[in-house]
Amino acid sequence: MAFLHRHPRLRLAALLSAPMLWLGLAYLGALAVLLVSAFWTVNGFTGEVVREFTLANFRTIVTEEVYRNVTLRSLGVAVAVTVICVVLALPMAFYMAKVARPRARHWLVIAILTPLWASYLVKAYAWRVLLANDGPIDSLFGGPGYGLFATIIVLSYLWLPYMILPIYAGLERLPDSLLEASADLGARAGRTFRGVVLPILVPSIFAGSIFTFSLSLGDYITVQIVGGKTQLLGNLVYANVGAANNLPFAAAIATIPVIIMVVYLAAVRRSGALEEL
Amino acid sequence: MTLSAWSRWSLRVVMALGLLFIYVPLLLVLVNSFNGDRTFGWPPHDFTTRWWTAAWNNGGARDALWTSVKAGLGATAIALVLGTMVAFAVQRFKFFGRDTVSLLIVLPIALPGIVTGIALDSAWRSVIAPLGLGKGLFSVIVGHATFCVVTVYNNVLARLRRSGVSLEEASADLGASPGQTFRYITFPTLRSALLAGGLLAFALSFDEIIVTTFTAGPGIQTLPIWIFNNLFRPNQAPVVNVVAAVLIVLSVLPVWLAQRLAGPEAGASRT
Numbered sequence: 027m028a029f030l031h032r033h034p035r036l037r038l039a040a041l042l043s044a045p046m047l048w049l050g051l052a053y054l055g056a057l058a059v060l061l062v063s064a065f066w067t068v069n070g071f072t073g074e075v076v077r078e079f080t081l082a083n084f085r086t087i088v089t090e091e092v093y094r095n096v097t098l099r100s101l102g103v104a105v106a107v108t109v110i111c112v113v114l115a116l117p118m119a120f121y122m123a124k125v126a127r128p129r130a131r132h133w134l135v136i137a138i139l140t141p142l143w144a145s146y147l148v149k150a151y152a153w154r155v156l157l158a159n160d161g162p163i164d165s166l167f168g169g170p171g172y173g174l175f176a177t178i179i180v181l182s183y184l185w186l187p188y189m190i191l192p193i194y195a196g197l198e199r200l201p202d203s204l205l206e207a208s209a210d211l212g213a214r215a216g217r218t219f220r221g222v223v224l225p226i227l228v229p230s231i232f233a234g235s236i237f238t239f240s241l242s243l244g245d246y247i248t249v250q251i252v253g254g255k256t257q258l259l260g261n262l263v264y265a266n267v268g269a270a271n272n273l274p275f276a277a278a279i280a281t282i283p284v285i286i287m288v289v290y291l292a293a294v295r296r297s298g299a300l301e302e303l
Numbered sequence: 304m305t306l307s308a309w310s311r312w313s314l315r316v317v318m319a320l321g322l323l324f325i326y327v328p329l330l331l332v333l334v335n336s337f338n339g340d341r342t343f344g345w346p347p348h349d350f351t352t353r354w355w356t357a358a359w360n361n362g363g364a365r366d367a368l369w370t371s372v373k374a375g376l377g378a379t380a381i382a383l384v385l386g387t388m389v390a391f392a393v394q395r396f397k398f399f400g401r402d403t404v405s406l407l408i409v410l411p412i413a414l415p416g417i418v419t420g421i422a423l424d425s426a427w428r429s430v431i432a433p434l435g436l437g438k439g440l441f442s443v444i445v446g447h448a449t450f451c452v453v454t455v456y457n458n459v460l461a462r463l464r465r466s467g468v469s470l471e472e473a474s475a476d477l478g479a480s481p482g483q484t485f486r487y488i489t490f491p492t493l494r495s496a497l498l499a500g501g502l503l504a505f506a507l508s509f510d511e512i513i514v515t516t517f518t519a520g521p522g523i524q525t526l527p528i529w530i531f532n533n534l535f536r537p538n539q540a541p542v543v544n545v546v547a548a549v550l551i552v553l554s555v556l557p558v559w560l561a562q563r564l565a566g567p568e569a570g571a572s573r574t
Contacts, residue, residue, distance in 0.1 A: 050407060057419075
């Protein structure tokens with residue numbers, strides 16, 4: 027103990043070794059192998075993985091229309107979900123941070139946080155019941171039933187708190203005096219919102235969108251529960267790991283959301299969104 | 304901000320609608336667990352508690368619950384140790400690559416679950432399975448621990464930032480050994496943060512399905528997997544619904560406890 031006390035570098039190494047072996051070596055290693063295996067193929071007769079470098083998987087993905095359509099559909103879903111979440115989260119977070127009284131504010135934060143911990147599956151299941159034929163929504167509005175639209179609604183529902191929380195945190199840091207200054211200079215609420223609030227919230231919105239985007243891109247469970255016949259990237263990956271037993275091709279498809287996320291992270295990085303996570 | 308009465312009211316209405324949007328589906332599950340109709344005809348005509356009895360006597364659901372508890376406890380234990388170590392390293396030391404380390408902690412939860420799932424699955428199959436350790440409950444625990452570290456890390460890091468090092472320095476100046484300082488100063492300051500982080504890690508593991516699907520060995524069924532497997536069987540619907548209702552009620556507990564233990568920022572660490 028005393029020896030460690032005199033050697034801070036050793037102490038640091040002792041603290042970091044186990045976690046880094048786990049996350050740095052095992053987890054990152056597994057990700058790296060996954061990436062590499064995307065360039066392998068599966069022998070059609072034996073089902074064995076052939077460990078030779080080839081671009082065949084990616085060629086199939088780029089040339090076959092199915093994969094292009096599914097990629098575009100998944101991207102579209104991720105964008106729609108993100109937009110819906112921003113539109114809902116902005117007024118809610120603003121009310122929580124700037125309009126509600128401090129005591130109510132505390133309870134509202136808890137009210138937003140609590141369903142975050144309710145099981146993801148249970149929430150998707152709840153919507154399956156809500157959207158069922160002759161279920162509450164169907165008997166009220168006569169639709170929309172299971173499908174792409176239902177998938178977008180349910181994914182927005184699932185990830186909404188992930189958007190509200192960073193925006194709320196951003197608004198809490200925004201001093202009221204700035205808003206008052208803007209009002210004193212003659213700006214109305216709408217102008218203040220566009221000119222002062224929104225620019226300051228950009229990193230928070232991006233931070234929230236990292237979650238809504240990434241979670242939507244990788245999802246395949248919700249799609250199975252409320253999506254009807256809709257296929258997203260996650261379903262293709264799942265089908266190739268399971269039924270088709272083609273891990274290299276699954277890995278190749280899985281690189282699509284990873285590449286999209288890396289590009290997205292790099293794009294929003296400069297706004298300071300990563301510090302808001 | 305000086306808002307007109309009209310905008311105040313419209314914000315209030317949006318907030319109320321938003322909360323309705325969040326809570327109505329959950330309430331529906333709770334109500335339906337008492338719905339006498341097997342297919343959940345809406346609105347419900349008669350109420351019954353027989354689905355609750357059926358769920359209680361359902362062996363599959365009970366086994367799955369027990370598996371989930373074991374997986375959650377295992378993953379939480381590992382996450383507590385690893386998360387605390389990294390939090391200390393990042394908060395108390397300056398070193399090359401410190402930002403990368405915090406990014407690495409967030410990565411398992413920031414990447415799509417299916418990517419983490421198949422990465423761990425193929426690594427297990429090609430590296431650990433040849434050593435004679437097939438997939439089972441242990442591989443589930445390993446998978447869950449990987450993404451649970453972040454909740455403990457966030458809670459401990461926030462606590463370390465707030466508490467500073469002056470108390471520990473004072474303790475050392477007064478002649479306490481490093482062991483005594485840890486036992487009497489460091490650990491008591493961290494206790495509630497550890498508890499909050501641990502609770503949230505447990506909740507995260509308890510609810511996980513995607514990584515579990517890929518890391519579970521044959522015959523290992525956690526509660527979410529059990530629900531998913533029974534979701535599309537119409538005659539199981541009432542029992543599934545009761546299990547879902549139980550999970551909703553249970554999910555309130557960790558948040559409530561974590562809030563009381565570590566202040567309002569605790570629950571946010573899931574993001």
